[in-house]
Amino acid sequence: MSQHPFLLPADPGAPFPPAERALRQPDGLLAIGGDLSLPRLLNAYRHGIFPWYSGGQPILWWSPDPRTVFRTDGVRLPSRFRRTLRKSGWTVRADHDFEAVIRTCAHIPREGQQGTWITDAMVEAYLELHRHGHAHSIEVVDDSMADGGRLVGGLYGVAIGRMFFGESMFSAESGGSKVALAALAHRLHDWGWPLFDAQVENDHLLSLGAVLLSRPEFLSAIAVLVDLDSPAGHWRERFGTLPASTLADVRPSG
Structure with a gap:
């Protein structure tokens, strides 16, 4: 195994090294450099690789071992949260406001974390993926608001074939991200997609x-x-609108 990450060439169509060559320390670091162009990102995700770096760093590409995933019939919501959810007026939708979701993920305060790895360049790159129907947002909306609803939680990620690669999620109200996660799993399971990626445990x-x-x-x-x-294509119509309360009775299998 190489003791140093692979330096990517400038050509966005150039292949990545096999993910098996990723370093053990830091876990999963595979390559460095390149760009965030649409073909490079799609090639990366297709091979189990994703970008993750902070402002001021070069682009770093990762494939950690082990990999954290959800089985789409395996999301487990806490019992107390389920009881609260049955009375919820929230609804879940997809791809109505991708930009709001990714920018909220970038800027919402997180415990024990300073700054963000979702740089301006990352935001622009994933907006481009979204415009081409490869990146999607799941949005949890409070419909009780007079202005037609506001985002209380959400997540975004990249879909290729029947695999969804989750990138980040947020809660503006307690439980918002849990609802987004459960709704994503529910819809993907209905579509026959068995897994989605959550990257790092x-x-x-x-x-x-x-x-x-x-x-x-x-x-x-x-x-x-x-x-x-x-x-590829936007999920607005395909995903439809899902009342959050219906997720309270969706149980993991097994």
Whole structure:
């Protein structure tokens, strides 16, 4: 295994090195440099690689081992939260305001975190992915507001074939991100998509039902899923509108 990350050439169509060559320390660092062009990003996700870096750093590309994923029939909401959710007036939709979701993810304060890894360049790159129907936002809206609703939670990520690669989520009200996550899982399960990516483990994701796959397991799974037929395009109509209260009775299988 190489002891240094691979330096990407300027050509956005150039291949990435195999993800198996990623470093053990820091876990998953594979490559450095390149750009955030649409073909480069799609090529990265297709091979289980994603960009993650802070302002002032070069672009860093990662493929951690193990990989954190959700099975779409495996999201687990806490019992107390389910009871609250049954009375919720929130609704969930997709791709109505992708830019608001990604900018909120970039700027919302997070405990123990200073600044953001969602740089201006990242925002512009994912807006471009969204314009081409590859990046999607899940939006949780409080319909009780007089102005027609405001975002109380959401997430965004990239879809290729029948695989969704989650990038970031936020809560503006308690539980907003949980609802977005559960709604995404519910819709993807209905569509026959078995997994979605959550990248790196943390206690919060594990408490909601995330599981860990070894890098070989993850790469083997997505190699099939990204080639399954599911055309790119916005999800606004396909996802529809989902009352958050209906998620209270969706239980994980097994």
